[in-house]
Amino acid sequence: MxxxxxxxxxxxxxxxxxxxxxxxxxxxxxPLREDxxxxxxxxxxxxxEQLGHAFFAKVEAIRTAAIRLRxxxxxxxxxxxxxxxxxxxxxxxxxxxxxTYFQVVNIAERVHRIRRRRDYERSGATAxxxxxxxxxxxxxAAGVGLEEISAWLTRLDIEPVFTAHPTEAVRxxxxxxxxxxxxxxxxxxxxQRTPHEREADLARLRMALTAxxxxxxxxxxxxxxxxxxxxxxxxxxGPLYRVVPVFYEVFESALNEVYGETLxxxxxxxxxxxxxxxxxxxxxxxADTIAATLRAQRELALRRYDAEIVELARExxxxxxxxxxxxxxxxxxxxxRAQLTQIAAAINPRYADMPYRVLLxxxxxxxxxxxxxxxxxxxxxxxxxxxxxxxxxSLRANKGRNAGWFSVRRLLWRVRTFxxxxxxxxxxxxxxxxxAALAASLGDGEWETRDAAAQAEKLEAYxxxxxxxxxxxxxxxxxxxxxxxxxAYARDAYGAGAIGLYIISMARSAADxxxxxxxxxxxxxxxxxGQVPLDIAPLFETVDDLEHAPQTLSALFADPVYRAHLAxxxxxxxxxxxxxxxSKDGGIVASRWALQNAxxxxxxxxxxxxxxxxxxxxxxxxxxxxxxxxxxAVIASxxxxxxxxxxxxxxxxxxxxxxGIRALALRNxxxxxxxxxxxxxxxxxxxxxxxxxxxxxxxxxxxxxxxxRALVRDEGFVDYFRAATPIDVIERMTLGSRPxxxxxxxxxxxxxxxxxxxxxxxxxxxxxxYGVGTALEKAAAEVGEDVLCEMAQRWPFFRxxxxxxxxxxxxxxxxxxxxxSRLAGPLxxxxxxxxxxxxxxxxxxILRLKGTDRVLAEDPRLALSxxxxxxxxxxxxxxxxxxxxxxxxxxxxxxxxxAALVATVNGISAGMQNTG
Numbered sequence: 001m002x003x004x005x006x007x008x009x010x011x012x013x014x015x016x017x018x019x020x021x022x023x024x025x026x027x028x029x030x031p032l033r034e035d036x037x038x039x040x041x042x043x044x045x046x047x048x049e050q051l052g053h054a055f056f057a058k059v060e061a062i063r064t065a066a067i068r069l070r071x072x073x074x075x076x077x078x079x080x081x082x083x084x085x086x087x088x089x090x091x092x093x094x095x096x097x098x099x100t101y102f103q104v105v106n107i108a109e110r111v112h113r114i115r116r117r118r119d120y121e122r123s124g125a126t127a128x129x130x131x132x133x134x135x136x137x138x139x140x141a142a143g144v145g146l147e148e149i150s151a152w153l154t155r156l157d158i159e160p161v162f163t164a165h166p167t168e169a170v171r172x173x174x175x176x177x178x179x180x181x182x183x184x185x186x187x188x189x190x191x192q193r194t195p196h197e198r199e200a201d202l203a204r205l206r207m208a209l210t211a212x213x214x215x216x217x218x219x220x221x222x223x224x225x226x227x228x229x230x231x232x233x234x235x236x237x238g239p240l241y242r243v244v245p246v247f248y249e250v251f252e253s254a255l256n257e258v259y260g261e262t263l264x265x266x267x268x269x270x271x272x273x274x275x276x277x278x279x280x281x282x283x284x285x286x287a288d289t290i291a292a293t294l295r296a297q298r299e300l301a302l303r304r305y306d307a308e309i310v311e312l313a314r315e316x317x318x319x320x321x322x323x324x325x326x327x328x329x330x331x332x333x334x335x336x337r338a339q340l341t342q343i344a345a346a347i348n349p350r351y352a353d354m355p356y357r358v359l360l361x362x363x364x365x366x367x368x369x370x371x372x373x374x375x376x377x378x379x380x381x382x383x384x385x386x387x388x389x390x391x392x393x394s395l396r397a398n399k400g401r402n403a404g405w406f407s408v409r410r411l412l413w414r415v416r417t418f419x420x421x422x423x424x425x426x427x428x429x430x431x432x433x434x435x436a437a438l439a440a441s442l443g444d445g446e447w448e449t450r451d452a453a454a455q456a457e458k459l460e461a462y463x464x465x466x467x468x469x470x471x472x473x474x475x476x477x478x479x480x481x482x483x484x485x486x487x488a489y490a491r492d493a494y495g496a497g498a499i500g501l502y503i504i505s506m507a508r509s510a511a512d513x514x515x516x517x518x519x520x521x522x523x524x525x526x527x528x529x530g531q532v533p534l535d536i537a538p539l540f541e542t543v544d545d546l547e548h549a550p551q552t553l554s555a556l557f558a559d560p561v562y563r564a565h566l567a568x569x570x571x572x573x574x575x576x577x578x579x580x581x582x583s584k585d586g587g588i589v590a591s592r593w594a595l596q597n598a599x600x601x602x603x604x605x606x607x608x609x610x611x612x613x614x615x616x617x618x619x620x621x622x623x624x625x626x627x628x629x630x631x632x633a634v635i636a637s638x639x640x641x642x643x644x645x646x647x648x649x650x651x652x653x654x655x656x657x658x659x660g661i662r663a664l665a666l667r668n669x670x671x672x673x674x675x676x677x678x679x680x681x682x683x684x685x686x687x688x689x690x691x692x693x694x695x696x697x698x699x700x701x702x703x704x705x706x707x708x709r710a711l712v713r714d715e716g717f718v719d720y721f722r723a724a725t726p727i728d729v730i731e732r733m734t735l736g737s738r739p740x741x742x743x744x745x746x747x748x749x750x751x752x753x754x755x756x757x758x759x760x761x762x763x764x765x766x767x768x769x770y771g772v773g774t775a776l777e778k779a780a781a782e783v784g785e786d787v788l789c790e791m792a793q794r795w796p797f798f799r800x801x802x803x804x805x806x807x808x809x810x811x812x813x814x815x816x817x818x819x820x821s822r823l824a825g826p827l828x829x830x831x832x833x834x835x836x837x838x839x840x841x842x843x844x845x846i847l848r849l850k851g852t853d854r855v856l857a858e859d860p861r862l863a864l865s866x867x868x869x870x871x872x873x874x875x876x877x878x879x880x881x882x883x884x885x886x887x888x889x890x891x892x893x894x895x896x897x898x899a900a901l902v903a904t905v906n907g908i909s910a911g912m913q914n915t916g
Contacts, residue, residue, distance in 0.1 A: 032112040035185060036868075039104035042202075046210050047097055059097050066871035075815040076874040083875050084882040088896035091879050092903045098872040099907030100213065105868060106910065107178065111185045114663040118189070130631050131667075133254040135674035142682050146259045152681055154266050155644035158673055160659075161272035161426065161500075161616075162235070163651040164228040172234055173215060175660070180208035182661060217906050222734040225289045228275045229296055235655055236271060236422055237300045239662045244269060244417050245410035246662075247669050267416045269669065271423040272500050272647070273297070278428045279483070280505045281751070287482035290427065294490050294498055297422035302371045304418075305384070308411050309364045316356035316391070316404045323403075325355050326394035332387065336362040340376055356391055356404075363387050370420070380495055381419040388412055424500035425490075427483065428539075431504050431512040437477035438515055441470045452509035456559065459511060462518035464561045465530065469522040484523030491533060499534070501616070503576055507538030508545055510555040510562070517565060531568040537616060541578030543586035543705065546594035549575070550601040557609040566611060574647070575602060576616040580752030586701075587708030587771040588623070592801050593701040597694075599641045615641055617648040620753065623768045623804040630668075632803070634675035636796035639686075642679040646672060653913060684796065693791050696783040697798065704775030711770060711834060720831050723824035724817075725758035726884050728892065729901045761908055763877055764817035766835060768808030773841025776849065785848075792849040806846050810855045810866055811912060814839055816877045823885055873911045880904040 048056040062082055069078055086094070120128035127134035139149070184201040187193065193201075223231075248265050256262045276293025279285045318325070333355060337344040343365040351357040363384070370377040378384050388411055395405040432448070438459075439447035447455070461467040472478040490498055504512050513536055520532045527533040538556075540549040553575070556562050566573060577598065583591035599615055606613035617633075634642060650658065659665040687693075711717060722728065731754065759766045780788050791798040814836055821832040847853065856863040880901065887897040 031115055032108060035108040035111060036105055039108055040101065042206060042209060043097075043100050043104055046206065046213060047100075050210070050213055051093060055093065055097075059094060062094065062875045063098075063871055066874045070867075070870055070874070076813065076870075076878065077815055077819055079874060080819065080878045080882070083879045086879070086882075088883070088894070088900040091883060092900040095876050095879060095900065095903040095907045096213070096217070098876050099217075099903070099910050100209070101872050102869065102907065102910040103178070103212075104181070104209075106913075107182055107185065109865065110661055110664055111182065111189075113667070114186065114661075115189060117663065117667060130671045130674055131254070132251055132670050132674050133257060135678055136254050136258040139678065139681060140258055144681055146255075146261055146263070148681065149255075149259075149677075150263050152644060152677065153263065153268065155680070156266070156268035156673065156676065157270070157645040157647075158268055158669070158676060159270050159272050159424075159645075159647045160650045160672075161274065161647060162232045162423070162655060163274040163649050164225070164232070164278065172230060174212055174217070175234055175656075177208040177212045177215075178660075181205050184208075186663075217903065225276050225284055226292065226296070229273075229293055232273060232275050232655070233296070233300055233422075235659045236273075236297075236418075237304055239659055239665045240271065241304055241414060241418065243662045243665045243669070245413035246666055247673075248413050250666065250670065251673075267413075268673065269417055271418075272426055273423040274426050274428060274649070277425045277500075279433075280428045280430050286479055287486040290425065290483065290486050290490070294421070294425055294494055297425070298420055298494060298498075299371055301418050301420055301422040302367055305411070305415065306364060306367050306371075308414070309360055309367065312404070312407055312411065313357050313360045313364070315407055316360065316395075317354060318356055318400065318403065320353045320355065323400070324398040326390065326397060328390050329355050329359060329394050332390055333359050333362070340365065343376065356394075359387065359391060378420070381415055381497075384420075385412065385415050388415065419495065419497050421494050421498035425498060426500040426503055427487065428503040428505055429480070429483075431506045431508065431515070433476055434480070434504070434512065434515040434519060437472065437474065437480050437519065438469075440473035441477055443470075443473070452511045453555075455511035456509070456514055456555070459514040459518050460559075460561055462521065463514045464564075465521050465526070469518050471522075480519050481523045484520050484525040487520075487534070488523065488525040496533065501535050501537040501574055501576075503537045503539050503616075505539050506541060506545070507552070508548070509552055510559055513538055513556055513562065514559070517561070529568065532565060533568075535569060535572070535574055536565075537574040537576045539576040539578055539618065540598065541581035541585075541618075543582050543590050543594045546577070546582055546598045549598045550605055553602055553605050557605065557611060570612075571610060572612050572614065573606065574614045574616050576618055578618045580618065580620055580756075583767060584752045584755050586705040587775075588768060588805065589697075589704030589772055589775045589801070590701040590708070592797075593697050596638060596797055599638045603638065603640055612643075614643070614645050614647065617646075619648055620651060620654075620756070623808045628800070628804045628807075631671050631675040632796070632800045634672070634679050635684075636800040637679060638797075639683045642676055642683075644676065644680045646676050653909065657913065687794070689790065690795070692783070692787060693795055693798070696779050696787050696791060699782050700775040700779035703778035704771040706771075707774035707838070708771035711831070711838075714831075716827055716830060720824045720827040721758070723827065724821045724831075725762045725764075726820075726880060726901065726905065727754060727758040728888070729884060729898070729905060730754050730757055730761070732892075732898070733902055733905065757909075760912055761880070761905060762817050762820035763811075763813040763873075764820070764835065765808045765812035769805050769812070769842045770835070770838055772805050773838050773843075773845050776845040777841065780845075788849055789851075802846055802850060805842065806850075806855055807859075807862065809839070809843055809846070810863065812839070813870075813874075813877075816874065819878065819881045823881065823888075869911045873908060876904050876907045876911070880908065 044056060044060075047059060062079070065079055065082055066076065069076055083091075083094070117128055120126060120131075127137060136149075184205040187201050188198065247269065251265055252262050273293075276285065276289040336359075340362060343362060346365075347358060347361045351361065366376050366378050367384070369375065388408060392405060392408045392412060395401065395403065395408060435448045439445065442458075444450075462469045472481055487499055487502075502516055504516060507513065516534075516536050517532055520526075520534060525532055525534065538549075538552065540546045540552075553573075557566075557573075577595050579591065579595065582594055585591070586594070602613060602615075619633075630646075630648070634646065657664075658668045712721075727750075756767045776788060792802055793799070817835070818832060821828045821835075824831070843855065847855070850858070852858065856866075883897055883901050883904065887894055887901060890897065892898070
């Protein structure tokens with residue numbers, strides 16, 4: 001069983017939380033303590049009001065019992081009798097009550113992060129760690145001058161890519177209520193607020209909390225692709241839209257403070273999305289969803305601009321005779337009056353001597369025409385930018401910096417970032433779908449089993465355009481033709497910036513990439529120069545595929561047809577790296593090393609071929625799917641692999657945690673850009689010991705994969721997994737628009753997200769640590785423990801992996817996992833002892849290499865957060881064990897039990913946070 005960090009060497013405060021609730025806090029967390037106390041009391045009052053004092057007393061009894069057991073070091077399973085055999089409705093209500101506590105604690109912690117940021121800013125002398133100011137100060141101390149920074153700024157390209165992989169998909173209506181609670185707490189940071197104002201805030205907070213309680217946590221129907229876009233659109237069109245210009249203002253301020261000068265900043269942020277374009281294994285995504293999503297994104301961006309222009313028109317009331325205006329503003333107005341006579345006639349005559357308002361009236365009319373695709377529409381975002389830039393230049397040149405220029409510049413940053421497309425839409429499809437379509441078109445039943453070199457040779461003429469690929473002979477081919485037709489239309493209608501990458505899942509050869517070129521040409525998706533205007537990114541997912549990626553890329557770069565395609569794409573190649581399937585395939589040590597080594601080798605190949613390579617990191621929320629702190633991951637990347645660019649997937653609960661609140665979205669963007677700057681300008685110097693370290697990690701990866709595969713491929717393990725986790729509940733839930741499996745049967749066909757999600761739900765966390773103990777022990781035996789200790793102290797890659805594994809183990813609890821495991825009957829005896837032994841083994845080795853005596857000794861704040869959550873997680877976990885046993889015993893037909901189980905899954909997700 002995991003050792004939970006104690007507080008022996010911490011000065012802690014013990015406080016009453018909602019009457020008898022005792023929680024440990026660090027001495028600097030007094031305000032957080034008070035927020036948690038007040039919010040907990042409010043939740044308690046709400047529960048008593050909604051369900052009665054008897055229900056609230058039941059919640060308190062379970063909670064205090066859980067705290068008592070944890071404090072005494074006893075197994076949480078002793079609580080099982082308190083939460084077993086409950087009526088389904090009561091179990092669901094209890095689970096939702098505990099989940100509501102998680103909700104408010106999560107909000108309180110986010111507010112506290114903002115409070116700490118403000119404290120840093122007030123202090124002036126100390127920059128918040130990893131902020132742009134902090135990074136620039138460190139760069140300056142390292143000898144980086146303003147000229148060097150200026151040269152790198154134009155190369156910065158940071159692109160978070162949002163995917164529809166929800167494991168904690170909060171409904172939009174609940175997101176909005178959460179925003180109300182958050183704003184009330186933020187308002188309370190103002191010490192000057194009156195008692196009446198605070199009382200009003202509390203009333204609004206209670207309203208949001210109570211209305212949220214009276215709202216279902218999840219919709220009954222599986223979300224449509226449109227619903228998934230609305231979810232992602234909440235973040236893109238909300239917090240991120242608001243915060244993008246603030247990011248640039250903070251960057252300018254930091255440059256000025258550190259270097260004494262302000263540089264003109266290029267656009268370095270953009271956003272991508274898979275929603276509506278990720279066809280891999282999702283029959284609900286096709287050409288129609290691509291079209292609908294691009295239209296929806298365009299409309300959302302244009303409507304945001306429209307609302308902002310209305311506000312600008314109110315603000316920019318400058319009148320002729322009271323200030324000067326650039327001649328270009330009058331010239332543009334005259335041009336529009338001549339060209340857009342109907343619009344000109346509709347402008348309020350009272351604005352005749354207010355040039356900015358008149359010009360903005362034309363701008364707004366053109367925007368509205370763009371939304372409805374009517375005459376007078378803007379042809380591109382560049383045309384809108386030109387109009388707004390005229391006003392910005394005029395204000396700046398005519399003493400208007402403090403009379404509206406600031407607001408106009410904010411709109412400029414938004415248009416530069418979001419364009420008319422909001423986010424670049426990636427398209428993804430499995431290589432096997434392309435192969436099946438080709439087999440049908442070519443009439444070659446053996447196509448999919450042919451040698452990759454023979455496939456590539458056959459595809460040359462089709463990919464070059466010398467010979468037209470035969471017409472589609474099946475539904476897959478027709479579907480792919482429709483997709484490429486839609487991409488061609490979108491490129492013409494919305495601009496090249498609207499289309500992101502075409503990603504090939506399970507890419508294994510150069511032929512897989514040439515297949516996309518051949519299929520695109522059949523659909524006439526070519527530009528005026530006869531080239532396919534598409535960036536094609538192979539996705540290497542399994543450990544084996546990652547190990548063979550250098551061979552695949554070498555063959556691709558040696559292919560004359562593909563090199564001609566790359567030449568037309570400015571000799572840039574993007575490669576996507578799959579963290580999820582590589583970990584599911586070989587365990588975390590083998591996965592992490594395969595990913596790291598692939599980047600090193602692919603960089604060499606690209607450099608020798610004269611190609612600029614960029615890596616797209618397919619990370620998830622959990623550690624076993626590449627989750628963790630972005631800053632650490634960037635710094636731990638191979639030298640030269642960043643090069644000013646970071647493209648990474650953001651999904652599930654990670655989107656909510658990083659971008660759900662403006663201040664935290666800003667903090668995340670600062671940390672990410674700062675890390676990329678540091679890794680690009682001052683990468684780690686060459687380390688002579690790294691050759692020996694690479695040998696050591698190769699050994700560890702080999703033995704780690706052997707240990708992991710010996711478990712998950714053992715006879716009976718699939719049955720054990722399905723019995724010892726709530727995977728059958730997860731598969732039936734309405735979490736996303738795509739199925740949880742690519743096929744049926746083995747774990748290989750199960751998607752990585754539900755695989756990880758299930759092991760997180762039962763608190764085993766197995767995917768994030770199994771095989772690590774064996775890997776480290778075997779490596780120590782072959783290369784020496786002193787080498788591993790040196791790696792843990794000096795090699796960021798290895799240290800980051802150990803930190804990530806340690807975090808997963810700290811959140812795991814094998815006593816809870818054992819309760820789930822016993823649901824597997826005889827298979828429990830076969831497998832759980834092995835799991836338990838490997839957990840103890842991994843924990844012992846991590847502590848040994850890090851030189852500490854307890855888990856998370858170096859991260860007391862996270863340890864504290866875990867202790868805060870355990871008394872609420874434990875009852876939900878134990879209820880889930882009882883409920884799933886009863887549900888299965890009833891042949892999974894009891895809807896009331898299933899509803900209660902869904903509540904436990906959502907509640908545990910909220911408590912664990914790094915779930916999928």
